[in-house]
Amino acid sequence: MSNQNQCVRGADVLVNAHLNRGVGFSAEARDRLGLRGLLPPAVSSAENQVARALALIDSRPDPLGKYLELDAIRAADENLFFKLLIEHTDRFMPIVYTPTVGEVCQKFSHIYRFPRGLFVSYEDRGRVEELVANCPQEEVDVIVVTDGQRILGLGDLGMNGMGIPMGKLSLYTACAGIDPARTLPVTIDVGTNTEAYLNDPLYLGLRRERVTGDEYFALVDEFIQAARRRWPKVLIQFEDFGNHNAFELLRRYQDKILCFNDDIQGTAAVALTGVYSAVRVTKKPLAEQTFLFLGAGEAATGIANLIVDALVDEGMDRAEALKHCCLFDSKGLVTAARTGLAENKQPFAHELPECRTFLEAVRAVRPTGIVGVAAQPKAFDAAVLREMAAINERPIIFALSNPTSRAECDAETAYRETDGRALFASGSPFAPVELNGRTFVPRQGNNSYVFPGLGLGAVFAQAEWMPTGMFLAAARTLAETVSEEDLERGSLYPSLSEVRDVSMKIGVAIAEYAYEHGLARNERPADLEAAVKAFMYMPE
Known part of the structure; x- marks a missing residue:
C-alpha cells in the first residue's frame, strides 16, 4: 500500500475499489481503518464473498447483464472482482472479453x-x-x-x-x-x-x-x-x-x-501456436504447409509475416517462405498482376491465377490451411470445407473472426463437412461437438493466451522494445503447453483454466529473451521463474 493509501480511512476506504474489501474486513481492520458501524457486523470469509457474488451474477439472465454485475463488483471491490476472474476464468473470460x-x-x-x-x-x-x-x-x-x-x-x-x-x-x-x-x-x-x-x-x-x-x-x-x-x-x-x-x-x-500491436503481433503469435499444434497432428513440418488467408488486413498480414519469420528461423530463404502464405481480399486472390496494392499486401502477391471467389482460390492455391480474419460470417461454407477435406487428410481450419456472429464457420460445421478431420480453432468459444462417436473440444485461438504473458515478461525485465523474436518465443512456449490429450480431443490450445500458469511460462520466456539479447533494463535474477511468479499480483 502506498503512503498515500495508508492515510485513507473511514468511508473513503469503502469508495476506493483498490482498497475496499467490503464485509471481508476483519474486526481488527475495521477498528484500525475507522470502519466500525459502516459495515454490517458479520465478517464474511473470502469463500462467502465469492459465493454471494456468484449468486448475484447468476441472477442475471443474459451475458450483458452478467457483465454489468461484474462491472459493479469491480467498481466496489477490485480484489473480489479479480478473485472471481482468476478462480472462474473459463466461465467469465467470455463475459469480460469476447464475445x-x-x-x-x-x-x-x-x-x-x-x-x-x-x-x-x-x-x-x-x-x-x-x-x-x-x-x-x-x-x-x-x-x-x-x-x-x-x-x-x-x-x-x-x-x-x-x-x-x-x-x-x-x-x-x-x-x-x-x-x-x-x-x-x-x-x-x-x-x-x-x-x-x-x-x-x-x-x-x-x-x-x-x-x-x-x-x-x-x-x-x-x-x-x-x-x-x-x-x-x-x-x-x-x-x-x-x-x-x-x-x-x-x-x-x-x-x-516498448510497445506492440495485439491485432497484428499478438494474433499472429496465437495463430502460429495453433499451426505448431496442427503440424504435430499432421506429422508434416511447417516447411510443408501453405496457408490461404480470408482477409488481408492487420490480423492476416500479421499472422502471415510471423509464419514467414518462423520459416526463416528454421532455415528457409525469406523469398521462398513468403510463397507459403497467400491472401484473399475484397477484390479476390492477391496476385502479382494486381496493381495499387497496399504496402502490407505486396510481399504476398504471387504468380497465381485470378480468382474472384474464395472457393476458386482454395482450388488454385491448394492450401493445407485456411485462416479467416475478415469478419465474413459463414464464408467457410460447406463447399469450401469439403474442398479443403478433399485436398488434405487433416485440413487446418482457423475461423478466427470475432465476435461469434462474425465467425467464418462454427465448430460443428467444420467437423461435419470434413468428416471429423478438421484441425479447427476459432476466435470465439464454441461448445464441444459430438460426431461419429467422438467428442471434439474446439478451443479459441484467443489472444488472451499470449498478450498477458508477453506483457508480463516485458514489464518484469523492463524491456526497451519488443522484437519479432519475442513473439516467436511466445508462440513456441504456448505450443509446448498443449498436451497429447489436448490434441486427441481436437484442441490446439490448452484449457483457458490453465491460462495463468501458461502466462507465467510465457512471461519467463519473454524475460529470458530480453536478458539474453541485451534488451532488459534490470539485472536477471538467479531464479527467473521464481522471481516472475513472485512478481505476479494475487487478490488478497
Missing part, C-alpha cells in the same frame, strides 16, 4: 456508470500532458490504447471502443498477474464516421467525423510522449486501430519504445 465485450462496446454510452481510464479527445490537443498528470496512478506498467476505429469485427465504434482496453487489462491481471492499480485503459477520441452514434443523444464521444492525416498522428504522438515522460518504462499496447493507422503506428514506434 460479450462486443455488445458492451456497441452499447457503451448507454451502460456507462463508473469512471475508469483516460479519455483523450481531439479537443485536448496541446493539453495531453495535463490529462496524463490527472491520472491517479503513481506508477503504470501497462497501457492499452485504442481509437475505436476497428473494434473486433464490428467496425468504427468511436469512443464506445473503450470497452476493449478495459477488458484487455482485466485479462492482463487475471491471466498474468499485472497489478490492476498499475494499468491504464486509454481511448483516443478523434471522432467517428458511424452515423448512428453521431445521431445518438446519449453518445459520450466527440460528435464529428474522424480526424485523419498529420493531425491524427500528432495527437497520438502527444499522448505517447506524455505517457512515457510520466512513466518511462510503461508498455503501450495498441488495440483495434484501423488498418492504415495500425501499421503506420507500429512502423513509427516498434523499435523505439
Whole structure:
C-alpha cells in the first residue's frame, strides 16, 4: 500500500475499489481503518464473498447483464472482482472479453456508470500532458490504447471502443498477474464516421467525423510522449486501430519504445501456436504447409509475416517462405498482376491465377490451411470445407473472426463437412461437438493466451522494445503447453483454466529473451521463474 493509501480511512476506504474489501474486513481492520458501524457486523470469509457474488451474477439472465454485475463488483471491490476472474476464468473470460465485450462496446454510452481510464479527445490537443498528470496512478506498467476505429469485427465504434482496453487489462491481471492499480485503459477520441452514434443523444464521444492525416498522428504522438515522460518504462499496447493507422503506428514506434500491436503481433503469435499444434497432428513440418488467408488486413498480414519469420528461423530463404502464405481480399486472390496494392499486401502477391471467389482460390492455391480474419460470417461454407477435406487428410481450419456472429464457420460445421478431420480453432468459444462417436473440444485461438504473458515478461525485465523474436518465443512456449490429450480431443490450445500458469511460462520466456539479447533494463535474477511468479499480483 502506498503512503498515500495508508492515510485513507473511514468511508473513503469503502469508495476506493483498490482498497475496499467490503464485509471481508476483519474486526481488527475495521477498528484500525475507522470502519466500525459502516459495515454490517458479520465478517464474511473470502469463500462467502465469492459465493454471494456468484449468486448475484447468476441472477442475471443474459451475458450483458452478467457483465454489468461484474462491472459493479469491480467498481466496489477490485480484489473480489479479480478473485472471481482468476478462480472462474473459463466461465467469465467470455463475459469480460469476447464475445460479450462486443455488445458492451456497441452499447457503451448507454451502460456507462463508473469512471475508469483516460479519455483523450481531439479537443485536448496541446493539453495531453495535463490529462496524463490527472491520472491517479503513481506508477503504470501497462497501457492499452485504442481509437475505436476497428473494434473486433464490428467496425468504427468511436469512443464506445473503450470497452476493449478495459477488458484487455482485466485479462492482463487475471491471466498474468499485472497489478490492476498499475494499468491504464486509454481511448483516443478523434471522432467517428458511424452515423448512428453521431445521431445518438446519449453518445459520450466527440460528435464529428474522424480526424485523419498529420493531425491524427500528432495527437497520438502527444499522448505517447506524455505517457512515457510520466512513466518511462510503461508498455503501450495498441488495440483495434484501423488498418492504415495500425501499421503506420507500429512502423513509427516498434523499435523505439516498448510497445506492440495485439491485432497484428499478438494474433499472429496465437495463430502460429495453433499451426505448431496442427503440424504435430499432421506429422508434416511447417516447411510443408501453405496457408490461404480470408482477409488481408492487420490480423492476416500479421499472422502471415510471423509464419514467414518462423520459416526463416528454421532455415528457409525469406523469398521462398513468403510463397507459403497467400491472401484473399475484397477484390479476390492477391496476385502479382494486381496493381495499387497496399504496402502490407505486396510481399504476398504471387504468380497465381485470378480468382474472384474464395472457393476458386482454395482450388488454385491448394492450401493445407485456411485462416479467416475478415469478419465474413459463414464464408467457410460447406463447399469450401469439403474442398479443403478433399485436398488434405487433416485440413487446418482457423475461423478466427470475432465476435461469434462474425465467425467464418462454427465448430460443428467444420467437423461435419470434413468428416471429423478438421484441425479447427476459432476466435470465439464454441461448445464441444459430438460426431461419429467422438467428442471434439474446439478451443479459441484467443489472444488472451499470449498478450498477458508477453506483457508480463516485458514489464518484469523492463524491456526497451519488443522484437519479432519475442513473439516467436511466445508462440513456441504456448505450443509446448498443449498436451497429447489436448490434441486427441481436437484442441490446439490448452484449457483457458490453465491460462495463468501458461502466462507465467510465457512471461519467463519473454524475460529470458530480453536478458539474453541485451534488451532488459534490470539485472536477471538467479531464479527467473521464481522471481516472475513472485512478481505476479494475487487478490488478497
